[in-house]
């Protein structure tokens with residue numbers, strides 16, 4: 001991996017070129033424009049390599065990946081084709097260290113990786129659809145670039161508050177982006193998302209500026225482990241930046257529904273007052289629940305960033321922490337929380353790599 005990581009772009013371009021030349025029938029499983037797709041493969045391989053000695057984490061990751069591939073139309077027989085082209089690309093760009101032993105090791109690793117993915121997809125087929133269709137039932141523009149969308153899935157969609165899904169719009173076929181659910185599971189089965197249109201974000205711009213009630217989108221399976229642990233009653237310290245407030249609102253609703261009276265402290269950060277697009281909802285929740293404290297944190301010309309605000313309160317040593325927002329905020333948020341003494345295993349957040357491709 002250290003040989004190929006510096007030339008990751010070339011390896012992936014060559015890999016897809018090989019794949020589409022040797023197996024043209026597989027081209028239709030991928031989006032027309034391959035730019036974000038390209039680095040997903042290497043990211044997945046790097047993640048697998050990083051956790052190679054941590055079987056439970058690696059298996060869990062690969063099972064999710066296998067289940068997540070069902071919505072693309074991936075089948076078991078596609079895996080050997082991918083493996084052969086992957087090894088073709090790796091051997092070309094790692095030629096200085098590639099030998100029979102390396103190749104045998106990669107064949108073994110790839111075979112194991114793909115088998116875990118294939119088995120997870122097969123098990124999932126027995127209990128869940130490959131994807132869900134969902135109809136947009138309401139679309140509310142909260143600021144010039146943030147919309148709250150409510151959709152009705154065509155079949156029941158089980159998930160936990162704090163999780164996210166992948167979403168495809170009719171305007172950009174086969175381009176999937178991740179969005180967190182902005183509400184706990186509702187009795188009417190509807191799902192809500194907060195979407196911010198980001199520059200060059202095709203999916204997010206379509207969802208904010210184009211989607212209307214009646215449009216049909218597709219959803220992949222739920223994913224993510226940033227969920228409330230109902231086996232303890234420790235407090236929740238929630239740090240949400242921008243549309244990162246969405247899963248936090250869902251978790252607050254979840255705590256409320258469980259009738260628990262554990263302290264929940266929410267820091268809701270935004271670049272300006274105007275960007276606190278969901279503050280009314282959060283303050284309403286605070287009024288309804290004495291155990292909930294909501295603190296808006298607005299950047300003062302970059303002087304006070306969201307993570308800094310947490311240090312002004314506390315102590316937090318009895319709390320589980322949840323961080324959600326832009327990747328840079330998650331990184332500095334996690335650092336700040338560790339600094340104030342919260343152990344890493346009590347800090348939850350979604351994978352920053354997944355969010356880089358998340359758009360909004």
Ligand SMILES: NC(=O)C1=CN([C@@H]2O[C@H](COP(=O)(O)OP(=O)(O)OC[C@H]3O[C@@H](n4cnc5c(N)ncnc54)[C@H](O)[C@@H]3O)[C@@H](O)[C@H]2O)C=CC1
Nearest residue numbers: 180241242243244269270305324325326328329332358360
């Ligand atoms: N589950 C999750 O973690 C979720 C993540 N998101 C992500 O949240 C982001 C939302 O974007 P916007 O609303 O435009 O956020 P934004 O850029 O307006 O920032 C929101 C807040 O985070 C702070 N912040 C931003 N970058 C920071 C950094 N490097 N260090 C410290 N603080 C920082 C800002 O000061 C502000 O208070 C998107 O990238 C989206 O993918 C959205 C929903 C759920």
